[in-house]
Structures are given as structure tokens and as C-alpha cells.
Amino acid sequence: MKPSKKKYLLYESILAILIIITPFLLYFHLLIPNDISEYDTIFGTIKAGYFQTIEMYVFWIFNKFTPLFLFILLYITHNKWWSHTLIIPIATYLFQLISVLNDNLDYFDETEFIYTIPIVVVVMVPLYYLRKNIAIYIAATNLKKEMDDKISKTP
Numbered sequence: 001m002k003p004s005k006k007k008y009l010l011y012e013s014i015l016a017i018l019i020i021i022t023p024f025l026l027y028f029h030l031l032i033p034n035d036i037s038e039y040d041t042i043f044g045t046i047k048a049g050y051f052q053t054i055e056m057y058v059f060w061i062f063n064k065f066t067p068l069f070l071f072i073l074l075y076i077t078h079n080k081w082w083s084h085t086l087i088i089p090i091a092t093y094l095f096q097l098i099s100v101l102n103d104n105l106d107y108f109d110e111t112e113f114i115y116t117i118p119i120v121v122v123v124m125v126p127l128y129y130l131r132k133n134i135a136i137y138i139a140a141t142n143l144k145k146e147m148d149d150k151i152s153k154t155p
Contacts, residue, residue, distance in 0.1 A: 018073065025066045029059035060100045068093035081130055084123055091119045 032039075034055040037048045051057040068090060075086040095115050 022066050022070055025062045028062050029055050032058055064093055064097040064100055084127055087123050088120050091116045
């Protein structure tokens with residue numbers, strides 16, 4: 001059953017607004033004073049930790065969150081067979097975001113790729129198998145078209 005035009009328009013409008021807003025997320029840190037190291041919120045106190053200032057901490061959070069958000073949107077809205085490869089950069093950015101949020105780390109963005117190797121293997125093996133089967137199907141379709149053309153040309 002197809003969604004109604006109103007629902008489809010609402011869905012597309014929400015997606016467009018979310019995509020339009022994402023560049024502004026990268027500049028959100030400019031709204032925060034650059035000399036504070038703790039910030040009280042209704043959820044608790046945010047401490048800058050490794051980053052020295054809250055502004056730098058928020059900069060790195062949104063620097064990792066923005067591409068993660070865009071990749072997730074693309075993955076959710078795309079229906080091609082290769083869209084599952086987007087799980088790999090999603091996992092990478094997710095591990096990087098977690099390492100930024102974990103203030104016990106002295107360094108970040110250095111070892112996250114090691115944690116994504118099992119995800120890469122789990123995603124790439126089925127996709128390679130799927131691509132192989134699709135290649136056979138495409139070759140068979142091309143062969144059928146070629147044979148149909150030859151049959152239609154013969155008198």
C-alpha cells in the first residue's frame with residue numbers, strides 16, 4: 001500500500017529540514033563561551049576533561065555526530081543493495097563519537113578502526129556474495145537481450 005501524498009510530502013519535508021540543519025550543527029560550538037571548563041545542565045554537569053574547554057568538547061562532539069547523522073539518514077532512506085556498505089562509516093563514526101564522549105581517554109581517533117574490522121567483515125562478505133549473484137543475473141539478462149536482438153534481426 002502506497003503512502004498518501006500528504007504523508008509523503010511531510011516525510012520528505014522533514015528529511016529536507018534535517019539535512020538543511022546539519023551544517024549549522026558544526027558551528028554550534030560558537031554559541032558556547034570559550035573559557036568555561038564545566039557547564040551545569042538539567043541533566044547534570046558537563047566537564048571538558050581532555051578538551052580543556054566546553055567549547056572544544058562540543059566542537060568535537062558535533063564534528064563526529066554530524067557525519068554520523070547524515071550517514072544514518074542516507075542508510076535509512078536508501079533502498080539499493082549496496083546501501084549496507086554505509087554501516088562501515090556509521091560504525092567508524094559511532095566509535096569515534098564514543099571515544100570523544102569517554103573523557104577517560106588521553107587520545108582519541110587512533111584505534112577505533114581496529115574495532116570496526118569485525119563489522120567490515122560481517123558486512124562485506126554477504127555484500128560480495130550478493131554482488132556476485134547480481135553480476136550473474138546482469139550477465140544473463142544481457143545475454144537474453146542479445147539473443148532476442150539476433151532472433152528479431154534474422155529473416
